[in-house]
Amino acid sequence: MRKFNAWIIAIITVGTIFYLSSIPGLRVLPVLRQLNTVIMRFDVYFVQIAEFISQRLPMDVNELSPIQAASNDFYMYAKANPVIIEFLLRKIAHVVVFFFLTIVIFFLLNQYTKKSVSAALLAFFMAFTFAALDEYRQSFVDGRVSSLIDVGINLIGITMATGLIFFAIIITKKTSKKENALDK
Template identity: 70%
Template sequence: MKKLNGWVFAIIILGGIFYLSSIPGLRVLPILKQLNTILLRFDVYFIRIAELIAEHLPVNMNELNPIRTVSYDFYAYARANPVILEFLLRKIAHVFVFFSLTIALFFLINQYTKKNYTALLLSFVSATAMAALDEFRQSFTDGRVSSLIDVGIDFIGISLATLLIIFSILITKKTEKQKPPA
């Protein structure tokens, strides 16, 4: 059953990548507008949760003035130039999706190899190859372009996932060594 779950997650992520990169001229902002209309229905709940969190934060609100200034300036710029939001959201999505793909591939491959570093290396190489192949495939879709920069951004997500997995492996080994023998 575990092996099936690993395959399901990997296939869902790969299918999502394939589907989204096959949409000609895909734009993020119209999708976000649709999501926003759905989320506005839950606005009361979000406000209440934010108020509960704010009650428990020991922060002097005056300390946030520099952050507020930068964020207001960015919002003003983004309103005048929505293309920057489109660009940032696309690149964040690249990082997130390939981060998730690398972790899913690691769990899938690790079930078959049982060697953490072998699974890590194979998931790293596989995710990097998939990033390059996906960008190449996009060159055949109308309104889309293939970009080595996007492969580099995908590689950031792959690298972050790899570092997280290495950190997890090291922490797990350290705690296993500290356990007293039963």
């Protein structure tokens, strides 16, 4: 059953990436507007969580002045050039999607291999290959371009996921060694 679920999640993830990269001239902001209507339904919960967190943060407001200056400058620039927001959202989406894809591929491959490290390395190379092929495929879609920079940005998400996987492998091995020592 675990293998079946891993396959289903992997197929849905790859299918979603394929679908989104096939949309001619895809823009992020209209999609976010649609998501915003859904998120607004959860707004009460977000406000409660934000208030809960803000009440527990010990912070001197004067420490924020450099951050406020930079954020005000960015806000003014983004207001004059809204394309920058679209650009940043697209690049963040690349990182997040390929981070998730790498994790999904790892869990799928880990069902079939005895060594998690092998599954992690193979997941890295498979996700990278998919990123490169998907960017190449986009060169055939109207209103889309193929970009090595996007492959590099995808690689950031892939590398972050692989690093997280290796970190988890190291932590679980140390924990299992301690448990085995305690059992003896």
